[in-house]
Amino acid sequence: MNLRLSVDALRVFRAVVQTGSMSLAASLLHLSQSAVSWKIKRLEQQLDCQLLARSGGLFGTTDQGAVLLRHALNILDAHDDAVAHFSPSAIQGRLRIGVTEQISLADVCAVLSQFSHHHPKVDVQLVVEQSQVLRERFADGVLDVILHQDFAGKAAPGDALLWTETLHWCAATAEQALPGETVKLITYGPHCFYRRLAEEKLGQAGMAWSVGLECPSVAGMLTAVAAGLGMAVVNERNLGQGVHRHVVLERLAPLPRVDSLLRANDNLPDPVRDGFCQLLLAALQKA
Template sequence: MTNMNMRLSVDALRVFRTVAQTGNMSQAATLLHLSQSAVSWKIKRLEQQLGCLLLLRGGKTLDLTDQGALLLQHAARIVDAHDEAVACFSPSAMRGQLRIGVAEQVSLPEVCRVIALFAHQHPQVEVQLVIAQSQLLRQLCAGGELDIILHQDFAGLAAPADRLLWLEKLHWCAPLAGQHLSGQQVKLISYGPDCFYRRLAEEKLNAAGMAWSVALECPSIAGMLTAIAAGLGVGILNEYSLNNSVRRCPELEHIAPLPQVASLLRVADKQADAARDAFCALLVTALHQPA
């Protein structure tokens, strides 16, 4: 029987969601401006209330139990609804302008959701969003045309101004009914000459002694997936961008192994800015690392 007298704290659910997203109580505590002991206590209190374990402890990161994964779905909806309600009835007086650049490969749907939530909370802050390849975003940020960028680079190449959000794998992807590549010229699908995935593909294929040619250049994830799924060629996609319309290509991954890629947050100006700092704080607690 359901215990109708049970009340789950929104603050505790916020803590749980942040711990689940970061996989680390210390990092969650930093993001939420709490002590690690306070974070740990709130998690334990939730587990006592619900009568189940929510986290698997003992590994390098904290993984969710089945019950924890279920609670996370509810926690995300509850916390977001709570914050939207608060924003409606107590709009912020914060003013300013934010120019945000995002590489689509990072987590565009989630970034847009965060921007929408931020706009509800701070309606007098004007937010502009630019979607472009990482190399162009870095140039715009260096030139003072963007305040915040979410971009990618190879693992280990982050600049001092970058904050690491997560690392993920890159994969060679092929159509579901793809044939073996032996003796064939590789038809390459890429995001275009300005994307570092394209340069990586060329370097890896050349190093493996494989003939290749560019079959299609497309600046969007949807276009890449459509072209690969249709059998026009193979391409490099990050873990976040994969779906079940394409398959990983183990033959190419063996011949031309790929490095990890880092998703990074960069702020153009280190001087304090209330709107920018509030957005960054919301962003890093809301983004989900790819599974």
């Protein structure tokens, strides 16, 4: 079979899967939505199978699409590495990135290292802050790209969904006794929406609370919880580090799910910003 797949079409396919949206993929790649749709249709015709399926308003892969995605990620990585080797980047500029610590800093820093290797003339600045602070700085034009969290379903129109996870009440042990009068909260600080959520849910359950410790880092907060100094709201990806879901609070004050989101200032085309976003989405898709 004399079948050749277009690198550009595979790039479009990857972007649609990573963003879950034809329109967001088109915006990210600076293509029209009809061009994105046509490239996907052309791939499906070539491979004689359906690659995408809509679920909950977002596009995901079919079984065959998942197979193609695995190959596409490898092909695009190899292609882009080869181009970077033989054609050193002349891209210059400044990229200001904000990330909340609830999203893996290891993954983000690995992408930044790879991006800086390919584009050494770009001045990159990384800020780690709470989601609300990141959104405010983005709105003020201080940051170009942010990776932030918000309650599931609250994403802004331009946000790309990375993943959704559940929040949990955590303590040193699953059966840690609740204090007779006041729940001691361990929080990330006054700017963290986890704290406002905790206060709201405890209030609804008729339970008194006070803040026993504020710590802006995930590691510090988990250390305090594991030591039995109080209870905290923890996202699913940070479970298992010496803390346990608290069965009683989970029942008395159930917590919602949260979305991890990518927001980019895409009012004007910017090869620095767009190149980083594509690299980041590809890395997080594999994570």
